[in-house]
Amino acid sequence: MSEKVLAVLAEFKDPADLLHAAEKVKDQGFKKFDCHSPFPIHGMDDAMGEKRSPLGYVVGVVAVISVIGMFAFQGWTSAIDYPLVLSGKPLFSYQAYGVASWAVMVLLSAIVTVIGMMVLIGLPRFHHPLFYSENFSKKVNDDGFFVSIEADDPQFEAEKTKKFLESIGGKNIELVVPNEED
Amino acid sequence: MNKETEAVYDYQVPLITGNQTFSSITDRISSITESKTTKEWLLLFGLASSLMLLLFGSIGYLVWEGTGIWGLNNPVGWGWAIVNFVFWVGIGHAGTLISAVLFLFRQKWRTSINRFAEAMTLFAVICALVFPGIHVGRIWVVYYFFPIPNQMDMWPNFRSPLLWDFFAVGTYFTVSLLFWYTGLIPDLATLRDRAKTKIRKVLFGIFSLGWRGGNKQWKHYELAYLLLAGLSTPLVLSVHSVVSTDFATSVIPGWHTTIFPPYFVAGAIFSGFAMVMTLALIARRVYHLEHIITMTHLENMNKIIMVTGMMVGYSYSMEFFIAWYSGNPYEAYAFINRAFGEYAWAYWIMISCNVIIPQIFWSRRLRRSIPVMFIASITVNIGMWFERFVIIVTSLSRDFLPSSWDYYSPTFWDVSLLIGSFGLFFTLFLLFIRHLPMVAMSEVKGVLPQANPHHGHNGHEGESK
Known part of the structure; x- marks a missing residue:
């Protein structure tokens, strides 16, 4: 053979x-x-x-989910699960949640980009x-x-x-x- | 640009000189990692790793004894550790700018310098992450930063800029690492194919993942690279902006200003390019890469250093203007004190190094002189370290209550940690240039004139439309 x-x-x-x-x-x-x-x-x-490679759509979906997910997570931890007044700020200080939501979106999108690429090219x-x-x-x-x-x-x-x-x-x-x- | 002007541009200003072929590029770059270790490298490595041991030793003593070993005092609660953190994070930004922003703008000259600029980013961010890590004092509970469920049922405070910083810099490191590794895959395959020894075959074999260079791989690879560039590009702006919010969201005079995010970003790119320049000049000289990192590349970088230097200079003057224009006496005092108070020496070092010295690059002759740019790149980094020192220490040492004013001076341990962090940085960098391809071979090949499928085939145009 x-x-x-x-x-x-x-x-x-x-x-x-x-x-x-x-x-x-x-x-x-x-x-x-x-x-x-x-x-x-x-x-x-x-x-x-x-x-054209479909990778962009996959990463796009992950980006949207992660930015919404992280925003919701910050709201949930600071207003519902562990409500603690700090510096007199409101519990649901949504203005402050932008940075971490953004960072987590970039992080997860980048990880999915690399893993997705490896899956697509075998x-x-x-x-x-x-x-x-x-x-x-x-x-x-x-x-x-x-x-x-x-x-x-x-x-x-x-x-x-x-x-x-x-x-x-x-x-x-x-x-x-x-x-x-x- | 139509095809003709593009062609003219390509041939008039060759990016890569010395009539390189695809295989001469492969040989030139790969042989650096394959040849015997030189005495010079060993000497430098010995020096750098000794300094790295100084860092580890100092960290050990710091963890044992506590942050009291630093020169911190009552109003000045942030000293060199934070200065060093901001300094090192800033250095990293040039790598991301070169690899991501210049990629999106199709600046082909980036290909000769992007690989080691990205490596520099990674190592600079590693050095940066050391400092907030040890600055927390009780390093064994540093996991409090992570939003992980714990036995106390507590969550981190997402309203704090210090936590934003943790997310921003952590993401920055991970994304830079992924971007760098993705770029390395085809080049690791090149080294794998050339490997002679068993160890090299196995290691490069594993890390190149079995890359075959097929177009069915390249098409996904190229899109992934584009996506990573797209994701990293906003990071160039966001990471140092978030770092600046550590200061800008406080109420300390001299910190509480809206100019901080763009000002920090410009400074970061400025210092990062200077560091890339220093390293590029050394690597180019030691490894004879004059045909790959050409005078065109160096001149372009000098232009960026000059532009960002002027942005930084503009920010310095605008801070002064607003301090006066706001009519806020504390703000005005903070700035007069910066320029003429006890720390005036630091302020004027900063102004000379960052604003005055880069102006020499108006002259084309100086812009193309290697010794001049080498010295200028080092002074820029000195100046940028002092910028962070001036911002942090002058503002803190004069707070609202004159009774608590104090002068800050560093101790032995402050100095040893700073020097040691340079040791860590250079140790990692030396290991990188010794063992990995420091220039992106596949990308450099792609910008050679003969890589263009239309090159030398002008007879039969109109293919693949």
């Missing part, structure tokens, strides 16, 4: 080539593909036909078939630009997909197979 092909990987010369390749892979109808680069490339979402995931490729592991975070098409794409057929990537100008094309050494 160790010879099962998990993905096909092709390297491209520069960001422009990767962008063109992404369009062609999308037009061919592939779904489970990705374009890897050491930095985000402007226009890549359009080229790949990717939708990290942490310490092992991925693409890391079997030595060329990919060495270059993707340095100066390599890659297209990967994964084996669970409905259109995937190792040899045909490999030919297709060759035809759109990919170099160093690899069929990614598990590496015995690991």
Whole structure:
């Protein structure tokens, strides 16, 4: 079973080539593909036909809930659960609650942003078939630009997909197979 | 800006010099963390960590003996501990401004300096948090600050600005940490891929979370980064505003003014940029980063230092004007006393360092001279420390009753805690520049001309519209 092909990987010369390749892979109808680069490339979402990340809506909802929640919590602690007159101020001094409500809103929104991002991009995931490729592991975070098409794409057929990537100008094309050494 | 002018701008003033390629950036930055430890680093680290031990020792004695070891006296109940707190929180603001505000304004020059400015923020806020922590006296009940259910069925007093401060600074630290870590993920993956030793492979492997650089990751990553920048941007304004309410909501003459929040924020950015400048100049020199942190970056920072310095100068004069214009004799006295009373020496150090010295940056030649900006950045930080000293001590030492007036002077322990906090700051900073990429590699690569998909492809325009 160790010879099962998990993905096909092709390297491209520069960001422009990767962008063109992404369009062609999308037009061919592939779904489970990705374009890897050491930095985000402007226009890549359009080229790949990717939708905008939904993260903003999630964080927006959390922000609204946390600001209202913290305001209510301060009101409840100082006027209902532990009423104590301090400096002659009214128990429900709502003017004073702004700062902590705001701070808690920012805090929870930021935490949800980071956790939400990790959930959406599927990290942490310490092992991925693409890391079997030595060329990919060495270059993707340095100066390599890659297209990967994964084996669970409905259109995937190792040899045909490999030919297709060759035809759109990919170099160093690899069929990614598990590496015995690991 | 249309595409053509943008292109002209890009090529006329290159942000990164020396014909860098993507992999030369990777090599330049990563090799710093991979090469052998130098003698200079060890020497500096030894010095900084000794001072850090001085801090820990002083804190130990303080907890044992109590805040009586400080120079505090009856009217001056807030001394150096609070001065140091405000000073360190202020330093942090430049990091957030660079990483968040300049990001939203699409200032591409930020990419060379944002990583270590953010690190500086974190370490400065750690130093800041030490001081209110030890200032409470009975540090073992410091958890009273947290709104957690407890056996006494008590809740913290949300009407107090000191509690607002706890929330504001606590949030500031956590959000800065998250922002910094998020920015680090792709660069940690770069270090992971280059790692030779088992320990580096495992550690960078864990902390880079398995990053693969796919666009399906980048798209969420970029939005998350934008959201964090959006959330941090108001923090630049809010944190020091809340710190200033510790003073402004009291009734002490010289503190009870509405100008405090914007005045504190301008001062914070001013001092923070000066600290970034000091550190950047040292790191640039020691690690030969002249092509990455270029004269353009330094000149831009000097311009910001000059602008914020003038805002601070405006605030000083406006405080005086309002003290006179309000017709309030206590307020007027507080200000005349600041400039001409027992603490006049501190006041005039503050004015010289913060208002007069930054004016040299009107000259382009001085703005681009490394020794000049190095000295100016240090004097600005001295001046900003004195600003907080002047605000806190002169106002407190002359309160409403002349019979309680007193002169405040620091003790050995006040001094050792301040010096020690610099030790903590530099220890953390040295560890950071030794072990983590101090420049955001993925972001710097993104602003190189060849990163633009239209670069060198003018023949076939009109793609991806």
